[in-house]
Amino acid sequence: MSADHPLRSVLYVPGEKARALEKARGLDVDALIIDLEDSIAPEMKPQARESACRTIAAGGYGFRQLALRVNPRGSAWFADDLKAAAAARPDIVVLPKVESPEDLAEASRRLDDAGAPPDLALWAMIETPLGLLNLREIAQAGVGAGAGGRLAALVLGTNDIAKDTGVQPGGDRAALVPWLLQAVLVARAYGLRVFDGVYNAFSDLEGFTRECTQGRRLGFDGKTLIHPSQITSANRVFAPAPEDVAQARAIVDAFARPENAEKGVITLGGQMVERLHAQSAARLLALDAAIRARESSPGDKPAARPASAGA
Template identity: 55%
Template sequence: MTIDTYRPRRSVLYIPASNDKALTKIASLACDAIIIDLEDAVLPADKAAARDKVAGILVGRERRREMVVRINALASEWGADDLLAVAKAEPDGILLPKIGTPRDILEACDLLDDNFAPDSVKLWAMVETPKALLNIGAIAELGRDPASRLACFVAGTNDLVKATGILATPDRRYLMPWLMQLVLAARAGGLDVIDGVANDFRDLDAFARECAEGAAMGFDGKSLIHPAQIELANRAFSPAPQALAEARAIRDAFARPENAGKGVIALDGRMVERLHLAQAEKLLAKAAIIGA
């Protein structure tokens, strides 16, 4: 994603479509994106009713943040109906669970195209199965083709733990290789990528550490399950004051007349290249968008 199309996705909060109390609070939340969940958080007997509520949640609402809907897997009995009903409400994104191959993205895209969904309806993809991780490079490559609608990956860490049988440790040591693989693939495909949830929403210290870790790994934001997590995620995935100060110093140094046309300069005892200038300008632009 280029800075021209950048949208902050620091904090991405799941809200069950069946939770009326939580849905009424959407306007007051400071998160960058909300995922209305029709899948895991909704019992089978309630799925049709939850789907019918989506239009009322989205239509006519002021879009101060991205609104995304997680549908049921297309292979399930609810998936296709979910996709078509949700698309009519024109959310910013539709989150596809249980993807495994590029074909899962393309099938959803074909359904949207065949039913004249506007191009503004993007696809997000949950990466939560071993098969998805094994195919992640090919899936991410779809991000280079705007016609695929693919815009963002979301790590489904709980499902990965369940599917593989690894031990879920506080430091996520056994998940780490797969999370880094996911970030790498996302960057290769020009996609955003969101870290998985932290299950104990009461332990905010542990959550803050996990956010810092996710930001250091290159994630764009964090999946949230409780509003109490929003502020910490926003802080962790925003440019740090020190990083902004360094970016301004690099920008100002290259702007000096004596450095015009130079590819490499010395700044505070270190070598700085124009690639660092590009990184600095991108960081400053992101900070300006977040501030706005």
């Protein structure tokens, strides 16, 4: 997955809901997580696995990244979920309740044994106290040889974190912010994407937008969603702002001038700008270009009036 692939909005869809999965083909969402875990009753899990993997294998989702959230390591469904994922070949396998490097290593081994391609990425959900405590070790192992270098992102499970720690996040999530920042810090240290947790009150779009804005300021790449009504706000908030694009272009253009070609630091607009800022600016411009290319593409247009994918 290209580092400049937009992943502002990541929507969970229950794996057994064929109607919701079909509707999701027309949503302007960057990625879909087809769920086999929390949203599926134990007796329905084999049926949901079959339905979800059949949908993934059929394709037709265009620009949307397809992820399959399997059941956690140690569960009765883990091995069969990974074997089915290897055959269906989504873009991503999402591992819930990751608490140790071995969770990633075993998942990667099982995918390898089942013939999964090497570019099938893993996303690790961090949603327990132990997962938070071991976050650095998880990320370090996930990008290393032991996990096949498959780890591409961290996903925060803020509901479970709050429940398991007894923390009361409040409207501003102040009690969670240290852990949110820790996840962003670790992700950046190991070159990973990082996604904010869900906002439960899906009818409260004003509150959702505020939380997206907070997540963007904390450094998250995007937001996980539980309802299609949240997609538009997430896409807007996590897209580069016009003023940021203009500044990034000015920085890249300045360093491209012949007189600055060998310089590590230049003056621009009365400020000192380092070459590392040019690298960050180039990534932002690539992301903006990818978003614009998608929006202007004549094919694969999202539905004008998204229906509920959770219906």
